[in-house]
Ligand SMILES: Nc1ncnc2c1ncn2[C@@H]1O[C@H](COP(=O)(O)OP(=O)(O)OP(=O)(O)O)[C@@H](O)[C@H]1O
């Protein structure tokens with residue numbers, strides 16, 4: 001009798017770590033099942049987003065001369081800020097071109113995916129109260145975070161394999177299987193680092209939005225730090241996980257060891273996450289929630305004021321980010337002007353392009369980046385009504401005298417105004433920090449105009465999101481695929497000339513690229529009309545469908 | 551009397567689930583109407599259709615003389631709602647949520663708001679998730695009751711309230727009723743509905759299986775009688791409408807259909823009644839007859855069922 005009891009006792013009194021992780025395996029399987037659509041979509045999008053443009057390289061740069069020109073354009077602070085370390089230029093074959101131009105960019109999306117994965121299976125579960133149900137089962141206190149991290153590692157490993165296979169199968173001149181493996185691994189290792197970042201951010205705040213927002217901010221900062229480091233060819237690049245990935249030089253040096261930095265950082269961050277989780281309660285942030293006003297302000301009590309209040313955190317966060325982003329590119333303006341003054345060939349090339357100055361094309365280029373950030377804000381904001389709905393918070397609000405149309409429209413108004421504000425803030429910050437470094441006058445006008453022309457395309461994005469909320473509420477994730485598409489085509493379009501069929505679906509591809517191109521009304525009016533139609537469609541659809549209730 | 555709510559033949563399906571299956575519900579203006587049913591019977595679905603949050607697949611609905619789907623906004627100004635599952639905004643305090651919902655409805659009575667916060671002993675300066683379940687519920691209750699809405703749709707409003715708070719809630723509902731407002735109160739808490747409701751509808755599997763005043767319902771059901779008599783009672787079994795008679799010495803216990811109560815008591819008096827207690831059917835018994843198919847199947851009370 002005692003003999004049967006002992007092993008059971010031995011198990012329960014076993015090492016604490018084993019207990020704390022009890023149930024991890026089942027949770028991983030459960031998470032895989034929950035994400036059986038989401039994960040393959042991410043993997044497919046990221047693999048395609050990397051391999052598809054790579055496949056276009058031979059067509060874009062068919063000759064040695066074309067590659068030389070590309071190399072010369074990239075060899076500037078601005079070019080390097082957008083791509084990667086200068087060392088890649090030392091032998092600019094297709095392999096090093098792919099690593100140089102795509103790695104640093106695609107890795108940002110890998111980071112976003114990893115942050116979202118970890119947040120979704122940890123903090124979001126706590127926020128909805130589902131974690132409590134799970135933890136009430138024989139599941140250890142660290143099991144949920146451990147499962148989320150294992151999931152993130154597995155997904156990133158799968159991505160590494162897919163990328164390696166994709167690049168290997170392409171067999172571009174200058175690529176090797178060895179290099180392709182490293183190319184995939186560099187993405188994965190960076191993704192794992194950002195999963196570690198999320199393991200920490202989910203401990204800090206009680207809200208999943210806040211946790212993923214902080215995670216994205218770290219991804220963004222990592223990109224900016226490497227951009228600054230690479231543009232000046234300084235050691236600053238080594239302060240960024242994205243920088244480490246790029247320092248592997250796939251297809252060039254095939255150096256694996258910088259990825260150890262990524263993995264070590266991931267391990268340290270994950271350990272910090274586990275440690276922090278012991279210092280807080282389930283469902284709570286590190287800091288106890290503060291009390292607030294016992295009554296509503298007059299502003300809050302209006303539909304728009306209410307929407308603004310819900311979006312306040314995002315608005316502030318994005319505004320700060322937009323300003324920093326703009327300000328981080330401004331100081332390059334001076335360098336660029338100086339550098340290009342000496343390179344006659346490039347001046348001629350630019351003149352042939354319609355007499356644009358280097359500064360003008362730089363402004364057009366960075367505005368594309370600003371637009372991406374604004375697009376993300378627009379989609380987050382325009383999809384918020386959907387998450388209010390699924391959380392069961394829309395129901396009591398829509399049971400009041402507030403009509404569905406007005407409710408949705410107030411959130412939409414924040415999206416329609418907020419995106420443009422972010423865009424203009426970046427433009428202004430670019431001009432403000434750039435103005436002291438260049439002789440050029442009218443920089444403010446140019447930067448603001450370059451940003452402002454993209455506003456109708458932002459509205460189309462908002463319209464698309466709202467149309468999804470109205471008609472395909474379960475498929476709002478399509479809005480994010482759209483952001484990915486706009487991002488990939490926009491970013492790559494900046495570096496290489498993509499075929500027009502590939503970019504046609506992006507509203508941003510139809511915007512005149514001020515100040516390089518001339519201003520025209522037609523596309524802007526057309527985009528505004530499309531946006532209006534999508535918005536009307538979305539509002540109509542939302543009025544005629546069932547509200548999803550809890 | 552006009553009907554505040556009238557539905558007929560209401561059908562709502564969710565994919566393969568038929569949540570409402572020809573629901574006929576009438577709530578008269580000025581009454582407190584109990585809406586009883588087991589889990590998944592369709593109470594919340596009905597209330598959401600009454601609010602125009604869901605759209606019925608078939609049947610007709612009139613709420614305060616309007617169509618809840620088409621006239622949602624106009625009607626909502628006259629309706630207050632407490633959802634079954636109260637979710638608050640994590641970054642808004644309870645006080646802010648109350649004011650927000652009130653002002654979106656078209657204004658709330660400030661004095662009444664403060665009074666209710668006081669009576670429900672609610673701290674309005676805490677933020678969404680930091681409230682306990684019962685306190686979240688109170689936020690929604692105060693928001694609904696502080697309005698001057700004509701019609702209150704309350705979906706299990708007291709699930710999670712402690713007994714003291716439930717007493718407060720009952721007081722407030724009585725005041726609401728005295729003010730001539732209409733209340734639809736869904737619940738599985740039978741005692742609560744019993745105390746407050748003028749009329750009751752019982753829903754099961756998406757249909758109203760019974761509707762009426764408590765007295766009417768009791769008439770259709772059995773009263774349990776226990777008595778102590780001078781001499782042992784005989785001949786009970788031969789009386790119409792008497793069931794489950796148990797006699798042990800001078801003590802007797804039986805159940806009798808409402809219509810035959812008089813005859814049964816007269817029969818008892820012949821044996822010299824020393825003590826008599828009778829229990830009207832509790833709502834549990836009422837509900838059991840509709841839910842426990844096997845219970846109801848054995849004894850001939852088909853009259854109560856449809
Ligand atoms: N959105 C939905 N999708 C699918 N089925 C649903 C949905 N909403 C309700 N149902 C189903 O409709 C039926 C009625 O549900 P409803 O929520 O109205 O019950 P209820 O009487 O309020 O129950 P409870 O007492 O548990 O709150 C149930 O079978 C439920 O599973």
Ligand SMILES: [Mg+2]
Pocket residue numbers: 593594595634705
């Ligand atoms: Mg319910």
